[in-house]
Amino acid sequence: MEWKLFAHLRDAADGRTVSVDVGDGATVETALDELLTARPALREEVTTDGELADHVRVLVDGEDPFAAGDGLATTVESDTELALFPPVSGG
DSSP states (O other), X not given: OEEEEOTHHHHHHTSSEEEOOOOTTXXXXXXXXXXXXXXXXXXXXXXETTEEOTTOEEEETTBOHHHHSOGGGOEEOTTOEEEEEOOOOOO
């Protein structure tokens, strides 16, 4: 499974994408835990007190799992596209 990273998260992870190994039927939370284990520098950027920070957005196949699913408990498959976005601004 592959995570796509955006903005300064790319720098923290040392790359635009990070592959993680999780089995089919895993959750977004499991995949996120694997990502943070693989790239520990991301932990400080995306968590607060051990939880996903409010300002970080996760997309699962282009959808917000908190608006359109079960949040971090959303089930993912090996071909699911995951993405992490830090807060962005501009115009």
